[in-house]
Amino acid sequence: MRLDKFLTECGLGSRREVKSLIDNKKISVNGNFKISSKDNIDEKSDIIKYEDNILSYKEFRYYILNKKSGYVTAVEDPRDKTVMDLLPDWVIKKDLAPVGRLDKDTEGLLLLTNDGQLNHKLLSPKSHVDKTYIAHTEKDFSEEDLEKLRKGVDIGGYITMPAEASKIDTNILSLTIREGKFHQVKKMVEAIDNKVIYLKRVSFGKLLLEDMELGEVKEINLEDII
Known part of the structure; x- marks a missing residue:
């Protein structure tokens, strides 16, 4: 891989910006500062440093x-x-x-x-990734309300998939859904005649x-x- 491409992939800037880093002796390859942005490097075995920090190449982050x-x-x-x-x-x-x-x-x-x-x-x-939310609601809710959420509710012409719903405390609900419809949790709570006043996602899949x-x-x- 060309050195300038490697450096841009590592997030150090544009091709022009990383060339400036090389010209100003901020980059070394195996301890050598006499390098060109056009040089080819082995991103797996060469040691490339930026101001004494070793850079590691990852295609995906x-x-x-x-x-x-x-x-x-x-x-x-x-x-x-x-x-x-x-x-x-x-x-x-x-x-x-x-x-x-x-x-x-x-x-x-x-x-x-x-x-x-x-x-x-x-x-x-098709993936149906589980997503768990903690919702603080405007008013308290009953076991009957939770059962409705578990079975699926109408959120405007769409019936949600079965969900996991449990009570954490007064006005605090844990809800695990497998879909990602627009404003889904808020609409599900509205479907049991309530309102979300605070919402936090605590898990996404694993x-x-x-x-x-x-x-x-x-x-x-x-x-x-x-």
Whole structure:
């Protein structure tokens, strides 16, 4: 692989920007600074450093974010801050995109990757990836209400698939769904004559939010996801 392509794939900037890094002796290959952006390197065996930090090449990258409220789930938006604004500098953002979406006012676990095939697979209706949410509701709910959610409710001409629903505390509901319809959890709660006032996703498939701080990001491996 050409050195400049390797560096751009590692997220250090455009071809022009990484050429400047090379010209300014910020990049070394096996300890050698006398290099050209056009040089070919072996990304598996050569040691490429940026300011003494060893760079590792990964074709696909996977991150989980504990999303904050107030950010839209998009790569860019002309009006609002996006989840990309929450990512720290060390995250390699090249071709990175969120898998699915969380509403602007919803917190919790969001997966981001540049693996388009995995993104498509996880969002496919055939995949039925479990997603668990904690919802604080406007008023309390009954066991009868929970049973309705478990069996499936009408959210506007569509009957939801059977879900897992349980009561955590007064006005606090745990709901696991296998679909990803627009505003689905909020609409399901509305279908039992209630309203969501706070919503957080705590799991997505095998991925668990656990004790991640709000706004925290972790890099994970493909094996953690599937």
